[in-house]
Amino acid sequence: MDSLPRLNFGATRSRIVVFSGGSAANNLVDIFGQVAEDRGCSLSYVIPISDNGGSSSELIRVFGGPGIGDVRSRLVRLIPEDPSGVDTEKAAIKTFFNHRLSSSPSEARIEWLDIVESRHPLWAHIESSKRELIRPFLNTINLEIVKRARPSSVFNFQSASVGNLFLTGARLFTGSFESAIYLLGAITGVPGNVEVIPAINSNFSHHISAGLQDGSVITGQNAISHPSVPSAVPESPITTTRRLSKELSDHDRVEDANLPGSLPSLRKQNIEFHKEVTEDLPSRIERIWYINPYGQEIRPAPNSKVLEAIRQASCVIYSIGSLYTSIIPCLILRDVGDAIAAANVRFKILILNGSIDRETGPAHAPYGAKDFIAAVAGACWSSRGLKGVPSAERYKEFVTHVVHLQGEGTPRVEKDELTGLGIETVRLYGRRGGGGMVYDGAALAQALAAIVGRRDPRMDRSRRNTLEH
Structure with a gap:
């Protein structure tokens, strides 16, 4: 038996690749897992790292590095559940890495020290061996916070995610973002046939800008998707220049991880x-691009694992979530469009949101299914370095199926027009919830299984016979 070669099914079996952000798509993780298992596939989640809102914004300000909130959210969501409730440690670890500190900066700082010093109730059901494996990386980030404190810049612990702090500490300790992801996955028991891939593997920050059809530009993911304050009224060029000059001067007196200027x-x-309360954009988003710290457009390459996963995939899924700040930032990276358009990717499934959001819902022109498809196809087109957008006849190179809900507030679906373009539509009935329509898990799993098919049971017999003989 020792002479038999070790089988590596991950390198040969088919793969499903899911493009998604964090919180919205977390509700579908079990469904994607079930479809991948039924199909006998590996599962890869491609997650953007351009988020500069929430507690991630403070980590980026002080330490630089990628926006890690969505990566942490997906890893923690993938921790296997214990239906019996016997494994209290597994539940405790999930609670630990999901925990957010107090919304009061002073109370949050005290709470953080209790966690670092192993006095916080969060540690109660985590065994000492695992606790002492986690704490060194919390100590690393804590030491770096103390070292970087200046009169002009002190780290704000308000609402900080413990999981985000751990990932940053692990990244700083190892010097590798992917090593930090691997470590958190190993500690929490994320299944080995599922991987979480940051769209860009980087120790640096990557930000995005949005160009609107009216010619205006919004800088930073947070301002595009859910701004902290209402959008400012347009300013005159002179006022804008004076304001930017003062802001640059003020910020250059602050010592943080950003380059002067x-x-x-x-x-x-x-x-x-507040994601729930945002004003409409003045006009539709025309395109998204990456920028350097000074606002100039750049074309970064994707994580090599993203291209590798797509090349092994028979199915690509564009999940629910923010179209322009979760899905598109993954698609516009160099060569991603070519990989998706390749013949081996037979199924390219767009799951439409159950409601219209700020990014897709200017009150005068809410998006329909064709608009979502055009945005996805345009992003894949630009990843090839091509100008403009592809013709509608080429949309099917990037989207072959649209799964959607029916009900009040859902995006309209131009079924006949899409059928004429060679794109199939699958309508599902959902339920009301969360400000819009919500997918029924069983119905969505059945729809996806019907599209991609199930594993041929003869493959299992063939594999078993090969091992036996």
């Missing part, structure tokens, strides 16, 4: 924001 909008603390 970096855009002030990228150096702000965006800890407090």
